[in-house]
Amino acid sequence: MFDLKRQGELREAIESLYFGYRAFTMRADRILDRHGLGRVHHRVLYFVGRHPDISVHALLALLKVSKQALNAPLRRLLAMNLVGSEADPSDRRVKLLRLTQTGARLEAQLTGTQMDHLARVFARTGPAAEGAWKAVMAGLANDDEMAG
Amino acid sequence: MFDLKRQGELREAIESLYFGYRAFTMRADRILDRHGLGRVHHRVLYFVGRHPDISVHALLALLKVSKQALNAPLRRLLAMNLVGSEADPSDRRVKLLRLTQTGARLEAQLTGTQMDHLARVFARTGPAAEGAWKAVMAGLANDDEMAG
């Protein structure tokens, strides 16, 4: 248990995480809206861009969603020619995904607004705060992997 | 535009925010699951707990959802006797919300796991990092209010 003061501090942290995350995602969501896409599509574009030739299986594990949940958005992105696929020559069961030129352009736009957003804040708070912030965020993610 | 190095740093930040937030919400989600509740219910419990006697209207503005989206979860919480309501004596149109004893207990459990999670990470990264992290998160949230 925490004393009242500490509890207040931690609740402030919870709220800033909630409101910060919400604000962070809102900008990209608006661009996605104009393309008739959702946040899942962005996540796929992002991680396929970050990990060219990622397999469907690896993408599922990374996003922690069911293959049924991924299927529709991915099919859509393939149909829109934002993502391309080819069979892995060393294991022809595996489908490798990568961004097309158009897909890379959209991804750069979406992620660009988020990089701008972060960079603006980091510029105000300074490089030390940037490092500390990353350490805390990574800690949150890692602390899960044990209990998750 | 950012140079490649900076872009890598900012993408790391984006990913740690995504994975950190996901890990952060996962624990409470599991508890909610056992009660047949969702994340919206938690948000309502949280903010009603933080702002006793908040009106439905103010809650809508805080959560930025439509009244239709709030209606069902809130009705549910009232029916489960986790949230109570009474008319504002100074304006009888307004319905004031507050947690019941049972509601407060569940809210404390849900938010407790999140406070534990945060406190564990802050304990590892230190008080300076905690302050810096909060400053960045608040910056993210505020930067939206202008452009939002």
Added chain:
DNA sequence: TTTTTAGGTCAAACATATTGACACTTTAAT
């Protein structure tokens, strides 16, 4: 008296996600 505000509700529509079941292809194991 009329208009505005706070709240509630019904309906249609769409997006997101789940689990279960089944099929196909390819690789690995026996």
Added chain:
DNA sequence: ATTAAAGTGTCAATATGTTTGACCTAAAAA
């Protein structure tokens, strides 16, 4: 060679969350 396992795809049923639009009451403000 046969069988088992892995990677992918798809259909169905179900549940949830969310939106917009429309319509309603009650109370307060103009």
